Amino acid sequence: MPSLVGGFGKNSLFFLNNIPNFSNSSSFNLPNKSTNINNLPNNNLPNNNLPNSQLGPYLAGLVEGDGTIAVHDKNSTAKKYSPIIIIVFKKADLPLAQFLQTITNCGTVNLKPGRGYVLWQIHDLVGVFTIVNLINGHMRTPKIEALGRTINWFNEYIQKNQNSKLPSTQSILSQIHPIELKELDTSPIDSNAWLAGLSDSDSNFSINIHQRKGRKGRKTTRVQLYFRIELRQNYHRLAPQGQKVSYFSIMSIMGTYFGVTVNSRTRIQNDKEFYSFYFTASSKISIAKAIEYFDNFPLLSSKHLDYKDWCKIFQLQNANPLTSSYLEIAKHTRKDYNKTRTSYNWDHLKDCYLTRIK
Numbered sequence: 001m002p003s004l005v006g007g008f009g010k011n012s013l014f015f016l017n018n019i020p021n022f023s024n025s026s027s028f029n030l031p032n033k034s035t036n037i038n039n040l041p042n043n044n045l046p047n048n049n050l051p052n053s054q055l056g057p058y059l060a061g062l063v064e065g066d067g068t069i070a071v072h073d074k075n076s077t078a079k080k081y082s083p084i085i086i087i088v089f090k091k092a093d094l095p096l097a098q099f100l101q102t103i104t105n106c107g108t109v110n111l112k113p114g115r116g117y118v119l120w121q122i123h124d125l126v127g128v129f130t131i132v133n134l135i136n137g138h139m140r141t142p143k144i145e146a147l148g149r150t151i152n153w154f155n156e157y158i159q160k161n162q163n164s165k166l167p168s169t170q171s172i173l174s175q176i177h178p179i180e181l182k183e184l185d186t187s188p189i190d191s192n193a194w195l196a197g198l199s200d201s202d203s204n205f206s207i208n209i210h211q212r213k214g215r216k217g218r219k220t221t222r223v224q225l226y227f228r229i230e231l232r233q234n235y236h237r238l239a240p241q242g243q244k245v246s247y248f249s250i251m252s253i254m255g256t257y258f259g260v261t262v263n264s265r266t267r268i269q270n271d272k273e274f275y276s277f278y279f280t281a282s283s284k285i286s287i288a289k290a291i292e293y294f295d296n297f298p299l300l301s302s303k304h305l306d307y308k309d310w311c312k313i314f315q316l317q318n319a320n321p322l323t324s325s326y327l328e329i330a331k332h333t334r335k336d337y338n339k340t341r342t343s344y345n346w347d348h349l350k351d352c353y354l355t356r357i358k
Contacts, residue, residue: 003358057192060138065201137182
């Protein structure tokens with residue numbers, strides 16, 4: 001095993017060399033394959049420092065959206081467990097979960113019958129270690145605290161078991177040097193795929209059709225497009241000094257990028273109050289900014305299909321002259337859109353940019 005400090009060896013191209021070929025089909029259903037770390041050679045771990053790879057930033061955004069990094073609390077008397085990473089997908093996004101599991105060779109994908117969601121669960125030490133190294137240096141939210149606790153766990157594990165005789169499932173980690181927790185990514189939002197990962201988790205592209213009164217009391221029908229991201233106001237764990245850690249900073253950075261205002265709201269669900277920050281891109285300029293970004297770093301979930309339809313409506317809105325069929329096209333589009341969507345196509349995962357090295 002080569003010396004490692006927060007990354008993997010230069011020859012670690014296992015996940016790039018084992019990408020399935022989707023070129024012969026417009027849709028696919030990958031096998032639910034689990035990782036057998038007994039058969040994982042030491043030099044076949046993914047490399048966090050591959051040039052121009054967007055896998056790390058995308059996964060970081062995905063984890064910071066709908067992901068959980070669980071680390072055993074030393075003060076807890078409950079049964080001890082090693083770090084776990086779980087990412088939640090809606091049921092329709094099963095192919096994406098399987099795709100990510102395949103290219104990383106980490107964890108298992110499980111469809112929860114009757115619950116409407118899919119879990120990508122990474123329990124084995126090598127799998128968690130792999131994802132940790134991929135996202136380290138690419139996180140932008142307070143959830144980096146959980147990444148830090150996970151890295152501390154691995155560093156203690158490595159130090160404790162250095163040069164010891166461990167079962168083959170653990171011996172890989174005992175030969176690795178400690179990991180260095182990297183700082184929050186402060187690079188420009190449009191410099192990598194982090195926002196694409198977060199948006200696949202926590203964004204919404206909506207097409208609203210409503211009537212309004214025009215001149216002389218005449219009613220007119222208007223189509224309004226929105227791109228919206230909403231995150232909780234505060235991280236669920238307090239800082240060491242006992243204060244809350246806010247998500248406003250990253251929301252403000254995103255709001256500034258799109259040229260929109262960040263707002264807060266409170267909602268009550270099952271007698272509990274939830275506090276969140278959100279922003280909405282609805283102007284021509286802010287929507288054009290969204291299109292510029294997502295054309296460069298495409299969404300990968302089924303939300304990509306909603307985005308493409310959303311873009312078509314935007315193009316029709318700005319056509320000169322405005323076509324007479326514009327309103328009917330918008331109404332028809334909404335019948336198979338977001339929650340009402342029944343038709344899916346996964347061509348956008350073919351030759352996916354996450355697997356390209358320029």
